[in-house]
Amino acid sequence: MTRFAARRLASMALVLIAVSFLTFLIFNVIPNGDPAVRMAGRAATDAQIEAIREDWGFDRGILAQYGETMEKLFTADLVSYFTRDNVVDEIVARAPRTLALAVGAAVLWMVGGVAVGMYGALRAGGRADRAVTVLALVAVSVPVFWLAALASHYLGFRLGLFPNGGYVAFAEDPLGWVHHLLLPWAVLALGLGALYSRIMRANVLDALGEDYVRAARAKGITERRVLTRHVLRNSILPLVSLWGLDFAAVVGGGAILVESVFDLDGVGQYAASGIDSLDVPVVLGVTLFAAFFIVVLNAIADIVQAALDPRVAER
Amino acid sequence: MTAAEEPLLAVERLSVTVGALRAVDDLSLELRRGEAVALVGESGAGKSMTAVALLGLTPPGARVEGSIRLDGAELVGAPEPELRPVRGRRIAMVFQDPATALDPVQRVGRQVAEQIEAHQDLSPAAIERRVVDLLEEVRLPRAAEVARRYPFQLSGGMRQRVAIAAAISCDPGVLVADEPTAALDAVVQAEVLALLEELRRKRGMALLLATHDMRAVASVADRVAVMRAGRIVEQGPAQEVLRRPREEHTRALLRTPAAASAARGSSARAVEPALLEVSELEVSFRPRRSILARNGGGEPVRAVDRVSLEVRAGETVGLVGASGSGKTTLARSILRLVEPSSGSIRLDGRELTGLSERALRPLRREVQGVFQDPAASLNPRRRVASIVAAPLLRNGGGRADARERATGLLERVEQSSEHLHRFPHELSGGQRQRVGIARALALEPRLLILDEPVSALDAPVRAQVMDLLARLQSELGLAYLLISHDLELVGRVADRVAVMDAGAFVEEGTARELVEKPSHPATRALVAAGYAAVREPK
Numbered sequence: 001m002t003r004f005a006a007r008r009l010a011s012m013a014l015v016l017i018a019v020s021f022l023t024f025l026i027f028n029v030i031p032n033g034d035p036a037v038r039m040a041g042r043a044a045t046d047a048q049i050e051a052i053r054e055d056w057g058f059d060r061g062i063l064a065q066y067g068e069t070m071e072k073l074f075t076a077d078l079v080s081y082f083t084r085d086n087v088v089d090e091i092v093a094r095a096p097r098t099l100a101l102a103v104g105a106a107v108l109w110m111v112g113g114v115a116v117g118m119y120g121a122l123r124a125g126g127r128a129d130r131a132v133t134v135l136a137l138v139a140v141s142v143p144v145f146w147l148a149a150l151a152s153h154y155l156g157f158r159l160g161l162f163p164n165g166g167y168v169a170f171a172e173d174p175l176g177w178v179h180h181l182l183l184p185w186a187v188l189a190l191g192l193g194a195l196y197s198r199i200m201r202a203n204v205l206d207a208l209g210e211d212y213v214r215a216a217r218a219k220g221i222t223e224r225r226v227l228t229r230h231v232l233r234n235s236i237l238p239l240v241s242l243w244g245l246d247f248a249a250v251v252g253g254g255a256i257l258v259e260s261v262f263d264l265d266g267v268g269q270y271a272a273s274g275i276d277s278l279d280v281p282v283v284l285g286v287t288l289f290a291a292f293f294i295v296v297l298n299a300i301a302d303i304v305q306a307a308l309d310p311r312v313a314e315r
Numbered sequence: 316m317t318a319a320e321e322p323l324l325a326v327e328r329l330s331v332t333v334g335a336l337r338a339v340d341d342l343s344l345e346l347r348r349g350e351a352v353a354l355v356g357e358s359g360a361g362k363s364m365t366a367v368a369l370l371g372l373t374p375p376g377a378r379v380e381g382s383i384r385l386d387g388a389e390l391v392g393a394p395e396p397e398l399r400p401v402r403g404r405r406i407a408m409v410f411q412d413p414a415t416a417l418d419p420v421q422r423v424g425r426q427v428a429e430q431i432e433a434h435q436d437l438s439p440a441a442i443e444r445r446v447v448d449l450l451e452e453v454r455l456p457r458a459a460e461v462a463r464r465y466p467f468q469l470s471g472g473m474r475q476r477v478a479i480a481a482a483i484s485c486d487p488g489v490l491v492a493d494e495p496t497a498a499l500d501a502v503v504q505a506e507v508l509a510l511l512e513e514l515r516r517k518r519g520m521a522l523l524l525a526t527h528d529m530r531a532v533a534s535v536a537d538r539v540a541v542m543r544a545g546r547i548v549e550q551g552p553a554q555e556v557l558r559r560p561r562e563e564h565t566r567a568l569l570r571t572p573a574a575a576s577a578a579r580g581s582s583a584r585a586v587e588p589a590l591l592e593v594s595e596l597e598v599s600f601r602p603r604r605s606i607l608a609r610n611g612g613g614e615p616v617r618a619v620d621r622v623s624l625e626v627r628a629g630e631t632v633g634l635v636g637a638s639g640s641g642k643t644t645l646a647r648s649i650l651r652l653v654e655p656s657s658g659s660i661r662l663d664g665r666e667l668t669g670l671s672e673r674a675l676r677p678l679r680r681e682v683q684g685v686f687q688d689p690a691a692s693l694n695p696r697r698r699v700a701s702i703v704a705a706p707l708l709r710n711g712g713g714r715a716d717a718r719e720r721a722t723g724l725l726e727r728v729e730q731s732s733e734h735l736h737r738f739p740h741e742l743s744g745g746q747r748q749r750v751g752i753a754r755a756l757a758l759e760p761r762l763l764i765l766d767e768p769v770s771a772l773d774a775p776v777r778a779q780v781m782d783l784l785a786r787l788q789s790e791l792g793l794a795y796l797l798i799s800h801d802l803e804l805v806g807r808v809a810d811r812v813a814v815m816d817a818g819a820f821v822e823e824g825t826a827r828e829l830v831e832k833p834s835h836p837a838t839r840a841l842v843a844a845g846y847a848a849v850r851e852p853k
Contacts, residue, residue, distance in 0.1 A: 220400065
């Protein structure tokens with residue numbers, strides 16, 4: 001188990017280095033990507049551009065540039081090419097918003113998905129199950145920005161049940177925090193929760209047909225125990241690693257649309273602006289932030305799964 | 316009425332209907348205290364359905380009629396709260412496949428404990444002690460340690476012992492065992508049966524053993540009930556039914572692959588040159604290594620360890636060993652489905668190892684394989700016609716020609732050509748294996764590697780398939796390398812038999828020599844597992 005965890009951690013570091021280097025490389029080879037030209041502005045002379053190039057070190061080898069950028073990133077000295085804002089500070093300021101959004105939504109879609117999936121499976125083929133199936137299909141298909149816009153317009157603006165976008169820090173006003181995040185959470189969780197409910201339903205149906213469930217019933221233990229001990233646990237297992245991946249994907253950019261509609265000003269929105277202006281330091285910072293979460297959560301999901309399912313650790 | 320007269324469990328006119336299928340049809344059966352009754356029949360005869368009906372665990376939608384009385388109390392139609400205390404406490408059950416009947420993600424001790432918890436109010440420490448005692452009672456070594464393991468860390472036999480420990484944990488009056496040994500290999504089968512018998516005697520438990528294995532019946536049962544299509548067709552004291560079966564169906568179940576030996580010739584074949592010559596063959600698997608694992612993932616596992624072997628044209632060479640002894644890996648390496656690490660495989664004097672897939676292709680026609688599980692070795696999404704014709708088409712045959720040949724091949728294996736349009740799942744196990752054989756014959760090979768070709772089949776079907784293989788051998792002059800864990804089966808048809816253990820050949824000889832003077836412990840275990848003596852064919 002410890003070896004398993006250690007190996008997982010080592011491979012994480014490799015992935016992060018590879019991701020950051022590739023990102024850096026991509027932004028150095030795309031057309032019109034020369035940051036010196038863009039920084040100098042429209043009426044710049046060649047000499048000015050050259051000066052910027054020298055000043056920022058763009059004339060050096062790509063490996064050297066990459067090394068320097070990474071060093072600056074890790075010492076929190078990296079600044080945006082265009083706004084000169086410190087990239088790490090900007091991300092750190094926005095991260096709580098994105099994380100608050102993602103964590104709440106993740107809990108919501110996991111718990112909701114498991115509950116709805118279990119319910120559907122236990123009533124498989126019945127009217128309730130069919131209704132839930134149709135609803136889940138709708139929920140999966142609805143584009144998240146459209147749903148976000150509708151929810152924000154009707155529930156927020158028209159009915160005034162929820163604030164019209166924005167974010168309040170938890171430390172300042174816990175209730176306000178929840179109030180501001182409730183709609184974004186629900187909107188973000190709906191699609192994934194519906195998807196999870198479908199997976200869960202199938203898993204539960206599979207488990208119910210397993211010999212060990214029949215054997216558990218033959219032992220004379222109560223149906224509730226059969227369901228919680230044997231069916232639920234075996235059915236949730238496959239969802240755990242998926243959960244880690246999806247959560248990381250949301251943190252690493254999947255929440256951009258919801259962040260934008262509800263004006264949460266999170267990391268996703270920052271990333272969008274960085275990509276828009278080909279601002280390499282911003283993009284690199286955000287990419288690493290996202291990759292870090294994806295990799296870390298993936299590893300955590302694997303470790304959790306290994307703890308829940310001893311067969312995984314054994315490989 | 317005294318306890319001796321009144322049966323402990325009385326089943327009267329029991330019927331179980333699932334959809335349009337009457338799985339159990341008007342079945343009456345009695346089980347007295349401490350008595351062992353065998354319920355015998357092919358798969359699908361209704362044994363399992365009868366077994367689960369006794370615990371009130373028929374699948375949802377099944378209609379149960381008739382009466383099941385336990386100590387006079389009616390179970391059919393009893394409400395769930397009345398049934399639950401019966402299950403596992405008064406009637407306990409052991410299922411066929413311990414690999415699936417244990418929850419894969421719970422420690423086995425926990426799975427025994429939960430049955431005790433369900434019926435008895437004991438402290439956690441007391442339960443833990445009981446679990447260890449029970450695991451010791453089913454003869455698991457280092458019981459306390461085993462209790463902390465997960466099912467996947469135990470062997471099949473150990474898992475079944477755990478399941479038995481759970482079943483007897485609340486001292487049930489009736490133990491229902493549904494094919495408890497069918498998923499185990501021969502050596503372990505004998506041990507598990509002996510254990511069940513011992514527990515029954517010691518605890519005075521009644522045992523209802525559902526099985527298709529007549530050898531198990533002979534060694535355990537006081538009485539036998541023979542089932543067919545949901546009905547009991549013959550019932551009586553075990554010795555009587557086994558010695559003087561009244562019904563043809565019972566005789567069919569009793570028949571073992573005997574006829575196959577008739578068609579075989581003399582030992583004059585010894586002078587013929589070897590068709591297949593394997594020498595010093597070695598197959599090792601290196602455990603998968605990760606680029607990050609510092610010391611390279613551990614020692615290679617030697618699955619086949621310097622094995623040498625000859626098969627001459629037209630002869631049958633037997634290869635026996637317990638599961639895990641390397642038989643299948645050897646078969647696969649001869650078929651070049653796994654790459655040997657060293658050694659040589661010659662076919663007609665031509666070296667096969669090291670040949671590229673392309674160079675190997677024409678030689679592949681000569682050696683074909685028939686695999687253990689016909690359900691798994693036939694593509695479920697293809698019709699029989701396309702399965703059988705596939706090797707023909709792939710080796711440059713025309714479509715119409717291939718279709719015609721496929722029909723001929725099915726006739727060869729005694730299958731009607733109307734099966735051509737069916738999917739594998741529409742066929743029975745025996746029919747599927749015939750299709751597997753037909754496919755192997757498509758390219759007119761000279762050697763068939765038969766890897767446990769009948770172990771997934773019931774006794775009567777097994778005999779038929781072995782008869783078919785014998786007929787094909789004499790008609791087509793095929794050579795067989797027959798691989799099985801069943802020394803008795805192999806002994807009936809093989810000219811020579813090699814015993815494999817831990818990847819290496821430990822003993823070789825005729826079946827008679829092996830049975831009468833086994834020198835290696837592995838051979839002795841296989842002989843013991845076979846119970847009945849092997850009749851050496853003349």
